[in-house]
Amino acid sequence: MSMNTQGRPTRMEHDLDPGAYEDTLSGSRGLEQAEPLLFERGSLDVTGVDLPTPRGGKNRLGGMKREGPIGLPGLAEPEAMRHYVRLSRKNYAIDLGLYPLGSCTMKHNPRLNEKMARLPGFADIHPLQPEQTVQGAYKLIEELARWLMVLTGTPAVAMSPKAGAHGELCGMMAIRAALDARGETGRRRVLVPESAHGTNPATAVQCGFITDEIPADATGRVDMEAFKAKLGDDVAGIMLTNPNTCGLFERDIREIADLIHEAGGYFYCDGANFNAIMGRVRPGDLGIDAMHINLHKTFSTPHGGGGPGSGPTVFSEALAPYAPLPFVVQTEDGALLRMAENESDIDGDDIQPFGRLTAFHGQMGMFTRALTYMMSHGSDGLKQASGDAVLNANYILARLKDVMTPAFEGTCMHEALFDDRFLKDTGVTTLDFAKAMIDEGYHPMTMYFPLVVHGAMLIEPTETESKSGLDRFCDVLCGLTDAAKAGDADRFKAAPVHAPMRRLDETRAARSPVLRWLPSEDDSKN
Amino acid sequence: MSVKFTKDHEWVKVDGDEATVGITAYAADQLGDVVFVELPDVGKSFEPGDEMAVVESVKAASEVYAPVSGEVVAVNDVLEGEPQKVNESADGDGWFVKLKLSDKSQLDGLMDEAAYKAHIS
Amino acid sequence: MRYLPLTPADRQAMLEKIGVTSIDALFTDVPEAARLHGPVDLPPHQTELQVERALSKMAAENIAAxxxxxxxxxxxxxxxVPATVDHLIQRSEFLTSYTPYQPEISQGTLQTLFEFQTQVALMTGMDVANASMYDGSTACGEAVLMAARVTKRKKAVLAGSLHPHYAATTRTTAKYLDIDIVSSKPDLDGLSGIADLIDDETACVVIQTPDVFGRLHDLTEIAEKAHQHGALVISVFTEAVSLGLVKSPGDMGADIAVGEGQGIGVGLNFGGPYVGLFACKNDRNFIRNMPGRLAGETVDADGRRGYVLTLSTREQHIRREKATSNICTNSGLCALAFTIHMTLLxxxxxxxxxxxxxxxxxxxxxxxxxxxxxxxxxxxxxxxxxxxxxxxxxxxxxxxxxxxxxxxxxxxxxxxxxxxxxxxxxxxxxxxxxxxxxxxxxxxxxxx
The missing domain is CATH 3.90.1150.10 (Aspartate Aminotransferase, domain 1)
Structure with a gap:
């Protein structure tokens, strides 16, 4: 036989400790590539687009031409592609794994939605095109509005709010307008449970209301006695999330609705958690007067790293007349759909819009995606989806309840809430525990919210997780809990060590804010 | 010079008819790293319980209430550039405001150190 | 149902672990009278092909630009919009991530937001910019509220040639906050009359350039007058591309610049989603009163440069009823499209x-x-x-x-x-x- 000793070795030669070799020359670590700022990479004379050469000569700027450079660097297309692809790889995403942020409903985002939103007939039309050229767009808005009204059991919906908080503003402004129309200038107090999202009090104040907190009872729900004691002729209404931010259904919701109505106020329901009940419970049947729906939560339009969202807001008969402009109406002969854009487009005194929340008609791109999602599921699929969302959350609760500490007794809705009692005396905090999950390849749950629970951990798996995926997740949380209880606090304090970055110094960022790139002294002299 | 405390974690050091006000080390520790302090204008007057200043950490924003009534005669401008003083020396360099007392008898309603220690334990 | 991974056997095993007999049994907290037993009155699920046909039919009734x-x-x-932009914003890691609350695993979003803020600041000639608003019109409304907070005044003067939708949005935004909004007449010739409306009670004067009729305005003189009265100047634009050729808001003495970024990277989309741009001068009081999110630079435990959301105590989730704005989700992915297109340009x-x-x-x-x-x-x-x-x-x-x-x-x-x-x-x-x-x-x- 002939011996061939050339070529690469096939066996490790030594067991080497990698510790000494962790630092690299480039700052990259294999596939985890370091990427400088655009401003350190690009230059002012590079562009990644080919455009015709301007002819020059004509100028009707009336002396308003910019003088001097702007300072915007460009990148050629291949360089731009790498810059953003490399950066993208430093993000966690629902497409990479479970994203159990409570109250955020991070479910799978079907790509059919994206495809439909990009049809030129939807993506490439202008909001002020002649109405006869956008009838299909109006039909889509009307069709989505119909689905939302049927699912919520309400007679009206305002489509223009741009996100959940904008929908809250829409609902609370309608309440304010209705009170003003009744001449009720003394009703300015809005009751808000202490477990509410921060947007609720911020929104109420933007409508000229003051907020009054209602405490939670021992079961994590509105304390009915405290609620009743706060009712009075200065109460404008209540803002209540249902299912609430503890992941629990407010059992007394019908009574709350009746009492607030008897007291002369209105019921705003924060619909952030509608995913738990869609197709099973209609908020209209619970006595609500207004509720926003986060299309970017419940109806799967992507979060995109923080928006765009969309927050259509449904109304009861009592508030419907005050819904904002614009809205779709039919022409008298029924032949065309039109957009009522101004007060002058409205017939009759009984419709009194409180105003306009945004230019144009709302988040059409989100409407297309949400309707695609709804039609894909249908009435049966939506019901199954909410059922599976609640089932998944309860399965997590059941698997972890003896290891971690559930905040409240009993089953939950679509999210399971734990507190930090199980970490007592371990030296590990909720934050440390969450950061250790990052090392295990998971995005942490919502932490330290709601405020009614100490060291809160709010886990919302959604319906798009498999049982085997949930089992792996629960196994990891059990293992981490064991490690914390075994006294291995250092592992938690150091975490994450396997993420693109270690813990970041937020104090430094806030004490001496650096909010933009600036050329260094040396550069600016050139 | 006596030191008094409020249940909302302000301290008051009295020297003649002038009172220096800050937040307690316990409160500073609960807030975490202080990143910003908003102080009132000199010359402004407060009644007990009025919002007098704001102290912010990365995770929380809290109002500081006037423990007694009086007019602001000085504020600790150093905190504007070095809010960390509140963490490093809550009962010393990290003071907030000096008030000219208008009613010294209000001090009697505040806690002494022993009572405050019992309050936070 | 193609989007639901649980099998009937999974569901059964999970119910057993939970200790209930059916999914319905998990809904017992819902008042019986409010529980629906049958499906709602909507069509059943459909295949991809069926949905695609139905949506395409509606799309075909519109005339694409x-x-x-x-x-x-x-x-x-x-x-x-270059093809690269749409490809990159559909990267899973950008499209399907949440607001970057965990900076260790969100540096992609945070660094691009920091770059976006810098680009917007440069284009507008301002010092700092936030991480986006819903759109130009809501940015305009929020700018007026910010000016009222900064100046502690309650009157805003709007140019009559401000886009009427922007003016209406601003009026609505300020409606219940006792802010008095006065407008000059829609004037095709210029800004006549607006200077007379500025007085010592005025928080801000809001002028669009190019205005809704396309006319360019030099704000320099009005800015001088406004500043003499202690009022701020808010410069509004609805076409971000114009900033490549005309004087920037900063060049003309604006204190706050807001506008619509849709023209760069985003597309028409029948009115939304768009991206609101919001920039202002580097003044501590201004920055603390800005609405919306801000990405800022810092270091990690190993001393490496990284980015976080910062100055969050302005925001609703911490400040609650005292927040500068109720805005939460903003327009992240559209900001990304904007910044990618701008980087290519x-x-x-x-x-x-x-x-x-x-x-x-x-x-x-x-x-x-x-x-x-x-x-x-x-x-x-x-x-x-x-x-x-x-x-x-x-x-x-x-x-x-x-x-x-x-x-x-x-x-x-x-x-x-x-x-x-x-x-x-x-x-x-x-x-x-x-x-x-x-x-x-x-x-x-x-x-x-």
Whole structure:
């Protein structure tokens, strides 16, 4: 036989400790590539687009031409592609794994939605095109509005709010307008449970209301006695999330609705958690007067790293007349759909819009995606989806309840809430525990919210997780809990060590804010 | 010079008819790293319980209430550039405001150190 | 159902672990009277192909801007978006991530936001910018609220040529906060009258340039007057591409610059989602009163440079009823599209693009104002201008549609009952010479 000793070795030669070799020359670590700022990479004379050469000569700027450079660097297309692809790889995403942020409903985002939103007939039309050229767009808005009204059991919906908080503003402004129309200038107090999202009090104040907190009872729900004691002729209404931010259904919701109505106020329901009940419970049947729906939560339009969202807001008969402009109406002969854009487009005194929340008609791109999602599921699929969302959350609760500490007794809705009692005396905090999950390849749950629970951990798996995926997740949380209880606090304090970055110094960022790139002294002299 | 405390974690050091006000080390520790302090204008007057200043950490924003009534005669401008003083020396360099007392008898309603220690334990 | 991974056997095993017999049993906290037992009155699930057919049918009833000679503007503009932009924003890691609350695994979003903030600050000639607002109109409303907080005053003066949707949005935003909003008359000639409305009670004066009729304004003199009275100047733009060619808000003494970023990277989308740009001077009091999220630079435990959301105590989730704004989710992915397109353009591309827009608009203005009875009302403009027609503009537009041309917006659609004979026309780099010729020919025929 002939011996061939050339070529690469096939066996490790030594067991080497990698510790000494962790630092690299480039700052990259294999596939985890370091990427400088655009401003350190690009230059002012590079562009990644080919455009015709301007002819020059004509100028009707009336002396308003910019003088001097702007300072915007460009990148050629291949360089731009790498810059953003490399950066993208430093993000966690629902497409990479479970994203159990409570109250955020991070479910799978079907790509059919994206495809439909990009049809030129939807993506490439202008909001002020002649109405006869956008009838299909109006039909889509009307069709989505119909689905939302049927699912919520309400007679009206305002489509223009741009996100959940904008929908809250829409609902609370309608309440304010209705009170003003009744001449009720003394009703300015809005009751808000202490477990509410921060947007609720911020929104109420933007409508000229003051907020009054209602405490939670021992079961994590509105304390009915405290609620009743706060009712009075200065109460404008209540803002209540249902299912609430503890992941629990407010059992007394019908009574709350009746009492607030008897007291002369209105019921705003924060619909952030509608995913738990869609197709099973209609908020209209619970006595609500207004509720926003986060299309970017419940109806799967992507979060995109923080928006765009969309927050259509449904109304009861009592508030419907005050819904904002614009809205779709039919022409008298029924032949065309039109957009009522101004007060002058409205017939009759009984419709009194409180105003306009945004230019144009709302988040059409989100409407297309949400309707695609709804039609894909249908009435049966939506019901199954909410059922599976609640089932998944309860399965997590059941698997972890003896290891971690559930905040409240009993089953939950679509999210399971734990507190930090199980970490007592371990030296590990909720934050440390969450950061250790990052090392295990998971995005942490919502932490330290709601405020009614100490060291809160709010886990919302959604319906798009498999049982085997949930089992792996629960196994990891059990293992981490064991490690914390075994006294291995250092592992938690150091975490994450396997993420693109270690813990970041937020104090430094806030004490001496650096909010933009600036050329260094040396550069600016050139 | 006596030191008094409020249940909302302000301290008051009295020297003649002038009172220096800050937040307690316990409160500073609960807030975490202080990143910003908003102080009132000199010359402004407060009644007990009025919002007098704001102290912010990365995770929380809290109002500081006037423990007694009086007019602001000085504020600790150093905190504007070095809010960390509140963490490093809550009962010393990290003071907030000096008030000219208008009613010294209000001090009697505040806690002494022993009572405050019992309050936070 | 293709999006639901649980099998019937999984569900059964999970119910057993939980200790209940059915999914319905998990809903016992819901009052019995409110529980639906059958499905709601909506169609059942459909296959991808079925859904695609239904949506495509609706889409086909619309006339896409790219399919005809297209000249509609007034706050949203048709521009070409490079293919790279749409590919990159559909990367899973950008598309399907949440707000970057865990910075260790969100550096992609955070660094791009930091770059976005820097680009917006540079373009507007301001010092700092936030991480985006819903759109230009809501940014305008929020800017007025910010000015009221900063100056502790309660009066805002709006130019009459501010886009009427922006003015209406601002009025609504401020409606219940006791802020007095006064407007000058819609003025096709300039800013006459607005200076007289500024007094010592004024928090801010809000001026759009190019304005809704396309006219460019130099804010320098008004800014001087406003500053003498202790008022702030808010400069508004609805066409971000203009910043490649005309003086920036910062050049003209603006304190806050807000506008619509849709023209760069985002597309028309029938009005949304868009991206609001918000920038201001580097003043501690300004920054603390800014609405929306801010990405800032810091270091990690190993001393490596990284980015976090910062100054969050301004925001609703911490400050609650004392927050600067209730905004939470904003327009992250559209900000990403904007910043990618801007990176591809660079200064060189942006200035060329802006120049092409201006030249196309100049050509079109020459062609259309040469038609008998048509007057050009805007003597200085970027890529949009107003024409006076010898007939009501709304009817002319309908006749142009019959001839396959989308010829702009009737001013009366924005100012009901006024300016009947005024047509607002935009031209961009997407319009060819053939488009301009087709518009000219069609308008001649309609007016003859």
């Amino acid at each position: 790219s399919s005809v000679p297209f000249f509609v503007g007034a706050g949203a503009y048709k521009h070409h 660079g200064e060189k591309g942006l200035t060329t693009l802006a120049q092409l827009n201006h030249e196309t608009a100049c050509d079109l203005a020459d062609r259309l104002s040469g038609i008998a009875g048509v007057d050009l009302l805007t003597d200085s403009f970027f890529n949009e201008f107003a024409l006076r027609l010898p007939k009501p503009a709304a009817g002319v537009l309908d006749q142009l549609v019959e001839k396959g041309v989308l010829g702009g917006i009737a001013a009366s659609r924005l100012y009901p009952g006024e300016l009947d004979d005024v047509l607002i026309v935009a031209a961009t780099e997407t319009n060819t010479d053939d488009d301009l010729a087709a518009f000219e020919t069609a308008l001649r025929e309609v007016l003859s």
